[in-house]
Amino acid sequence: MTVITSKDNPSVKLYMKLSSSKKERRNSGLYVLEGFRLIEDAVNEKALLKQLFFTEDAYEKYSDELSQVDLKEVKILIISNELGIKISCTEKPQGVFAICEMPPARSLEKEIIKSGKYVVLHGLQDPGNLGMIIRTADAVGMDGVILSESCELYSPKVIRSTMGSAFRMKIFETRDTDELFSCLEANGIKSYAAVIDKDAVDLRTITFDGGCAVFIGNEGNGLPPEVASRCTVKATIRMSGHINSLNAAMATGIFMWEMSGSSIH
Amino acid sequence: MTVITSKDNPSVKLYMKLSSSKKERRNSGLYVLEGFRLIEDAVNEKALLKQLFFTEDAYEKYSDELSQVDLKEVKILIISNELGIKISCTEKPQGVFAICEMPPARSLEKEIIKSGKYVVLHGLQDPGNLGMIIRTADAVGMDGVILSESCELYSPKVIRSTMGSAFRMKIFETRDTDELFSCLEANGIKSYAAVIDKDAVDLRTITFDGGCAVFIGNEGNGLPPEVASRCTVKATIRMSGHINSLNAAMATGIFMWEMSGSSIH
Numbered sequence: 279m280t281v282i283t284s285k286d287n288p289s290v291k292l293y294m295k296l297s298s299s300k301k302e303r304r305n306s307g308l309y310v311l312e313g314f315r316l317i318e319d320a321v322n323e324k325a326l327l328k329q330l331f332f333t334e335d336a337y338e339k340y341s342d343e344l345s346q347v348d349l350k351e352v353k354i355l356i357i358s359n360e361l362g363i364k365i366s367c368t369e370k371p372q373g374v375f376a377i378c379e380m381p382p383a384r385s386l387e388k389e390i391i392k393s394g395k396y397v398v399l400h401g402l403q404d405p406g407n408l409g410m411i412i413r414t415a416d417a418v419g420m421d422g423v424i425l426s427e428s429c430e431l432y433s434p435k436v437i438r439s440t441m442g443s444a445f446r447m448k449i450f451e452t453r454d455t456d457e458l459f460s461c462l463e464a465n466g467i468k469s470y471a472a473v474i475d476k477d478a479v480d481l482r483t484i485t486f487d488g489g490c491a492v493f494i495g496n497e498g499n500g501l502p503p504e505v506a507s508r509c510t511v512k513a514t515i516r517m518s519g520h521i522n523s524l525n526a527a528m529a530t531g532i533f534m535w536e537m538s539g540s541s542i543h
Numbered sequence: 544m545t546v547i548t549s550k551d552n553p554s555v556k557l558y559m560k561l562s563s564s565k566k567e568r569r570n571s572g573l574y575v576l577e578g579f580r581l582i583e584d585a586v587n588e589k590a591l592l593k594q595l596f597f598t599e600d601a602y603e604k605y606s607d608e609l610s611q612v613d614l615k616e617v618k619i620l621i622i623s624n625e626l627g628i629k630i631s632c633t634e635k636p637q638g639v640f641a642i643c644e645m646p647p648a649r650s651l652e653k654e655i656i657k658s659g660k661y662v663v664l665h666g667l668q669d670p671g672n673l674g675m676i677i678r679t680a681d682a683v684g685m686d687g688v689i690l691s692e693s694c695e696l697y698s699p700k701v702i703r704s705t706m707g708s709a710f711r712m713k714i715f716e717t718r719d720t721d722e723l724f725s726c727l728e729a730n731g732i733k734s735y736a737a738v739i740d741k742d743a744v745d746l747r748t749i750t751f752d753g754g755c756a757v758f759i760g761n762e763g764n765g766l767p768p769e770v771a772s773r774c775t776v777k778a779t780i781r782m783s784g785h786i787n788s789l790n791a792a793m794a795t796g797i798f799m800w801e802m803s804g805s806s807i808h
Contacts, residue, residue, distance in 0.1 A: 414793050419783025441790075482804055518684025518803070525706075528679050528796045535797050538783070539747055 281334060283358040285365075289329055290357065293377055294365055300430055303380075309432035311376040312367060314340055319442030321347050326379035330354045333362035336373030367434055380432060386424065386450040386458070392465050393489050394421035395537045397530060398458070400505055401496035402428040407527040409439025411494075414531045416443035418538040424450045424491070426458060459508055467491055471501055471509035472533055478514035486537045494533070497526045546599060548623040550630075554594055555622065558642055559630055565695055568645075574697035576641040577632060579605055584707030586612050591644035595619045598627035601638030632699055645697060651689065651715045651723070657730050658754050659686035660802045662795060663723070665770055666761035667693040672792040674704025676759075679796045681708035683803040689715045689756070691723060724773055732756050736766055736774035737798055743779035751802045759798070762791045 282290060295302045296310045303309050308328065311317050314336075321327060330352050332340065337356055357365075362373040397420060402408055408429055415423050425431060431451070437444050452458050462469055467489035471478075493509055495501030506512060515529055524532075547555060560567045561575045568574050573593065576582050579601075586592060595617050597605065602621055622630075627638040662685060667673055673694055680688050690696060696716070702709050717723050727734055732754035736743075758774055760766030771777060780794055789797075 410790060410793060414789060417780075417782045417789045417793075515682075517682045524679060524682045525675060528675060528682075528793065531793045531796060532800050535800065 279356055281356050281358055283361055285361065287355075287357075289355055289377075290331070290361065290365065293329075293331065293375060296377060297365070297367060297434055300433065303430070303432050307380045308377055309380060309437065310434055311378060311437060312374065312434065313372050313438070314343070314374045316438065316442060317374055317376050318343075318347055320376070320378060320445055321349065323442070323445035325445050326381065327352045327376055328379055329377040331357050331362075331365075331375040333357055333359045333371075333373030335359050336362070340374065368438075384448060384450050386422070386452065387461055389422075389448065389450075390461060390465050390467070391421050391489070392467070394467070395486070395489070395534075396420065396422045396424055396467070396491035397534055398424040398426055398469075398491050398493045399428040399530075400426045400455075400493055400501055401499070402494065402526060404497055404526070405429055405433050405435040406439050407497065407525065407530075409436045409441075409444075410527040411530045411534075412436075412440040412447050412449065413443045414527075415534055416440075416447050418534050420447070420534055420538060422448040422450055424452060424458065426452050426455060455505060455508075462491055465489060468511065469493060469509040470511045470513045470533075471506035472529060473500060473506055473512050473514055475512060475514055478512035481513050481515050481533065481536055484511070484513060484536065486539075490537060492530075492533045492537060494526060494530045544621055546621050546623055548626055550626065552620075554620055554642075555596070555626065555630065558594075558596065558640060561642060562630070562632060562699055565698065568695070568697050572645045574643055574645060574702065575699055576643060576702060577639065577699065578637050578703070579608070579639045581703065581707060582639055582641050583608075583612055585641070585643060585710055586614065588707070588710035590710050591646065592617045592641050593644055594642040596622050596627075596630075596640040598622055598624045598636075598638030600624050601627070605639065633703075649713060649715050651687075651717065652726050654687075654713065654715075655726060655730050655732070656686050656754070657732070659732070660751070660754070660799075661685065661687045661689055661732070661756035662799055663689040663691055663734075663756050663758045664693040664795075665691045665720075665758055665766055666764070667759065667791060669762055669791070670694055670698050670700035671704050672762065672790065672795075674701045674706075674709075675792040676795045676799075677701075677705040677712050677714065678708045679792075680799055681705075681712050683799050685712070685799055685803060687713040687715055689717060689723065691717050691720060720770060720773075727756055730754060733776065734758060734774040735776045735778045735798075736771035737794060738765060738771055738777050738779055740777060740779055743777035746778050746780050746798065746801055749776070749778060749801070751804075755802060757795075757798045757802060759791060759795045
């Protein structure tokens with residue numbers, strides 16, 4: 279068993295580039311995963327693993343469990359424990375890393391469900407928020423998350439904070455707001471702008487019948503007025519406390535909870 | 544104007560100790576704040592500021608705004624920009640720091656409201672989660688947050704992530720679960736254990752009339768069975784997706800949203 283100790287190994291080099299550079303990810307169509315559970319989830323949800331790295335210690339620790347995961351022809355490299363610490367992005371490295379291929383981009387036009395519940399993230403910037411929203415969307419059973427000029431799905435922090443939901447949720451990306459509205463309208467899907475505005479409709483009074491999509495804006499600035507005004511309804515979470523008191527992920531979670539509840543009741 | 548450049552200055556030393564050590568905070572009854580808005584919030588909400596630090600740049604930048612804040616007799620020290628970077632805990636330091644005195648501990652027995660809505664955090668460990676829960680509790684208008692064997696309120700990360708809500712919310716601490724249940728029962732407050740359990744009552748079907756308190760457990764392990772079973776009702780968020788798909792802060796936010804909605808409707 280050869281143990282790689284150098285950062286100059288081409289595979290290790292590729293991993294580190296993909297881990298730190300959005301441009302590298304975009305150009306190659308590859309992204310990285312770290313941690314045994316996350317990689318196990320990825321395999322179970324048919325993510326396209328290209329390469330696995332284990333530190334010596336991790337290989338010993340996980341080899342039993344590993345034999346139960348269907349890895350087909352994934353190449354496994356063993357790296358030294360020291361190198362594992364160097365390439366890790368987490369505080370407590372498990373010593374398990376992977377390079378994956380991004381799946382082909384989904385087409386909202388082809389996959390959209392007329393009675394579906396969607397969340398559109400327009401200009402969302404914080405990776406932790408995006409991860410938490412995808413995770414919650416999975417939990418409450420949304421039909422899709424649509425990224426519109428938001429932060430990158432395949433950044434390691436986003437993928438990690440989705441806790442595996444990134445592999446399960448239907449995630450669409452769009453750069454064209456006109457096309458997005460056309461597609462929603464053509465399918466009879468009502469759009470709701472989540473805004474902080476005392477004249478907007480109180481979320482608690484809305485019944486989300488049929489297909490609907492809620493638009494969430496940027497953490498600091500909210501939705502641009504031209505996007506909010508194209509939505510069918512402007513909706514707001516009435517707050518008892520301070521106006522600054524809901525973060526974007528929490529507000530989105532509450533909207534999704536209300537939307538998904540309508541179809542369950 | 545004397546500019547402090549050394550970490551050995553007694554006030555700077557105290558700030559750094561309070562910033563990094565829970566023990567130091569507990570023994571002294573002091574804690575730290577970083578960032579202009581947070582400190583402004585603290586002042587407006589009557590937090591007990593003892594000492595302010597500005598870097599030279601920050602003092603120039605904020606001096607106009609500062610003159611509008613009622614600082615009474617708070618001592619202000621000017622530190623060098625370099626020292627500001629050294630003592631900061633954030634990625635983009637603003638160069639504004641404070642030492643505050645903790646307020647006296649609140650007594651739940653004395654302040655409890657019979658028709659109040661409370662959240663009890665039992666064994667919650669993540670500072671980011673605690674901060675987000677306090678912030679959300681403020682937004683939806685809860686009557687109090689009760690910390691029971693949870694992480695420390697005054698850690699810089701918790702205080703920062705509450706975005707000022709830590710100064711507005713009524714926060715109680717208890718180490719005695721028996722006493723807590725007795726106090727709730729004596730005031731006719733119904734207790735709800737938030738659990739992941741298919742036999743528990745579906746949160747969507749519950750009407751939270753009158754006084755109620757929801758118990759939230761540890762991120763990894765949930766509520767201990769002996770605590771859950773003492774609650775009036777076991778309640779659960781039915782998930783469409785993966786069981787691992789809600790983080791503790793989000794689940795708590797959804798519970799609080801449902802509880803606070805009952806009194807508004």
